[in-house]
Amino acid sequence: MNRFIFSKFIVCVCILISCSITGFAQIDKAETEIKEIMQKYSGIGVSVAVVKQNKIIYTHSFGLKNVENNIPLTDQDIFRIASISKSFSATSIMQLVEAGKLSLDDDFSNLVGFKVRNPKFPETVITLKMMLSHRSSLNDSQGYLKLDVINPDKNPDWAKCYNSYEPGKGYEYCNLNFNLIGTVIEKISGERFDNYVKNHLLKPMGLYAGYCVDSLDSAKFVTLYEYHNDTKTFTPAPTAYAPRREEIKNYVMGYSTPIFSPTGGMKISATDLAKYMTMHMNYGNYNGVKIMSKKHAKLMQTKISEEEGYAMAMRSVNDLIPGLTLKGHTGSAYGLYSAMFFDPKEKYGIVVITNGCNPIYSKGYCDLIQASINSLYTNLIK
Template sequence: MKKLFSTFICLFIFLQGFAQFEKTEAEITELMKKIDVAGLAVAVVKNNKLIYNHSFGKKSIENNTMLSNTDIFRIASISKSFAATSIMQLVEAKKLSLDDDFGDLVGFKIRNPKYPEKVITLRMVLSHTSSINDSQGYFNLDVINPAKNENWAKCYTDKSPGTGYLYCNLNFNMVGAVIERITGKRYDSYVKQHILSPLNLYGGYCVDSLDSQRFASLYEYENQSFKLATAAYAPRREELSTYQLGHSTPILSPTGGMKISAVDLAKYMMMHMNYGKLGSTKIISQKSAKQMQTALSDEEGYGLALLNTTNMIDGVPLTGHTGSAYGLYSAMFFDPKEKFGFVMITNGADGKMEKGFRVITRETLRILYQNLIKN
């Protein structure tokens, strides 16, 4: 009798979970019609386990192919956390310090001309408190090198380094160059060897190192229609053929160029959620992981390539990062204490904003939270 009762309970729980998945999929499908979304991939972690992974909509509008769970996306600025994770590995190996003068690390003078005596540290660069801006672009390190660009001073704001937050992509393309200078390895190779491969994840920064058949096409949303972003997966073979370590790094875009699937990104997220470990695999120490997750700017809640917020899902404290490029919107957010988290990636959507985040991102995570975590 006890065995029968136990079987009944298990069946009840299974059916209840199945019903929640169906409800989730119906609500997301309706959301995609309401907001206008090309395709969307999601993954959910609960109680430290991956419980849900699903793909909706089109992988390619032109070819009328549907998105699948094995497809990979350029994930934009979530990529920054891979650079910061790499830096923390080098800190632990005592190859550098977060308080090092960033100019010494990158190989040319990094000083705000308005505050010439104030050292700009690696920690400031990782937390976007460096006073550096993207006004001169960020795809070439020469823009901020005084020996290469007479307008280098325009790369700095009026704020004193370390006193204010300003999101800056140039910061992380320079961080990638530092990793190359310290390790002697190309940035994408370092990340693959020290993060992706140990975690058994398929992804990378170099287009030609990946299966192009798995790329989800990206679409910019303009005038209520989708336009293919042809530059999203440009291989840049000619530039790579003359690659110089520590200088050509923006070609690989440490600031935004990681390509990975939603489910593998969720596994990477679980490593951070568990303070540097996934199962028995340790990527960084608990101390390093907590440093990355600790806000250095109270107003923005930004740490070292990870953000703390209660605005993604109203009133729910989460840690993670968003991404936006070539029409794609991505998000990776988790609660390291309650051991749940979400990944969502859309390859094209109406990008309207609400409370500092994309509506498609907030609404997707709200549906996942309500149906699969809270309930």
């Protein structure tokens, strides 16, 4: 009897070893391919995370966190992730909508506290939903780092912030939309923007992340490198993590919000971003923690225009991985390129972030990012 049990144990061990070898072979192939992709596009560092059947099955970091000091990149390091940050702002808005504190159809002028109207269409109300979906008719021609640019009392050229088409009738991706949205989060919640996100999104999910530089360990910041095509060289971009302490010292609630960049200023690791992605994949729930209702999570992901595929801080794409429809967002700023895409039905998703590369683009995607996502999907999910 003991010999029988022992032999069964050996069989089980052999099966586990066989499965592990297959898994290791797939991982090894993916890692080899990503290293080749990095070499092809002069990638400095790349962090990745893969979710399958709602579980993080793989995380890894390649290359360097800091070139000057030859510091390797690790899974614990955090990046400023650029425009994926918009989804944190939109999720915060959905929480406030769910709580009955505002409506997606609200007149944005009433929410922000000054007139937001396209001068060519003064009777057309610009709604919160239009702002979230980049259909507000606003543009970034006057900048987006201060609300003064669109405030008629502060900028004589405020009208230049608007395009010539009617709000709701056209699309233009616009960072100013989301810096304004961050301001509304403050006005409605009574909490400073970075604190609201920390208290209502990050803490409940157990994520180490944030918009405020001084609330995080600066030793974890990944140096971002901008590529110069003319010289084929990189230079670091320290302003990505500028603490802006003086501006924060003189902070005006409900107006100074762009200091934290609701449109692009989230700092987080690829691994924690994958946990956040899993929440969206499960329509507002993460490991039993409800961040928002299924109804509002689905609203965020439901595209408003077939042409652009944009919803509310989420995009639907069918050309990132050929033949598959995915939800998510990309980001690019200061030399960083990031992507977070998932399939809410099949319960898988991929996060890829690089702190610097030669940014060759195809079909609207940074080639390094797209090639890495396809490799991870083929080897670890498919």
